[in-house]
Amino acid sequence: MKLKNFNLTVGTQIFKAFSEEARIRILHLIYKKKEMCISDLELILEYTQTKISRHLIYLKNSGLVNSRKIDQWTFYSLKEEVEDFSNSMFSYLSKDATLQKDLETYNTLQSNRELAANKIVNKQYIAK
Amino acid sequence: MKLKNFNLTVGTQIFKAFSEEARIRILHLIYKKKEMCISDLELILEYTQTKISRHLIYLKNSGLVNSRKIDQWTFYSLKEEVEDFSNSMFSYLSKDATLQKDLETYNTLQSNRELAANKIVNKQYIAK
């Protein structure tokens, strides 16, 4: 589903969201993994909790992500309307070393069962 | 021609360039009309000279535009490497009312021969 009115105002807001390294890395993981919580992003990106929390709130206020609580975790997911746009953007960035490494780090941590996502017993929670 | 290495660093820089209404409107006219000078942008967008000059220098430093002098005018054009990317971006924004109006204003001013582009006698100058 595409953004209905991608005008100047909405556009600048979305571009601004993508104009920060931390936000791109966060968005990228959300985009690839469908859902991410702060503590997992903390482990993967090695940012402080404050930093990640704030950027996620920024992204939520900008209308790029949704959030929902599962137990003590807040999971953030990409809004349907921006999936198409994000797809374009991340195809441009598909070769970036940092973003590739982030995905590898995710996989390693998941294999080692160190992610919060592993602690969710009922897998239906995670299923989109 | 595509950007060879559209990585995180280059990406955030380009996104930042697009995250400002004034810069988008300027870039859009450059994109559509191939070349624009400050005084023409001043007439069309009704921004101050300082504002336009600064944003153009910003865009040049960010590697999005080229510049060349013709007589007393400095003409700015899109860099080949970002044409593909700009094409995507402006297709998202193709329905925007402000951007459409800017093009109409350009046409009106050009018909009335009020643009600097009209004052260039030798049309070969403008031809890309």
Add this chain to the structure above:
DNA sequence: ATACAATATGCGAATACAAGAATATGCTAC
């Protein structure tokens, strides 16, 4: 109730950005 985990927020500091006014530069024409 105490302790802990995940997340959010108030505060303060450093930095970056955007913009106008005035001025400077450089080029053209007379």
Add this chain to the structure above:
DNA sequence: GTAGCATATTCTTGTATTCGCATATTGTAT
């Protein structure tokens, strides 16, 4: 040389961003 035009730059002001630290909030487990 003087005047005028197009553009760039300096100075300054106000505003926005980003971030860490410490603290608050909410929920869970014991």
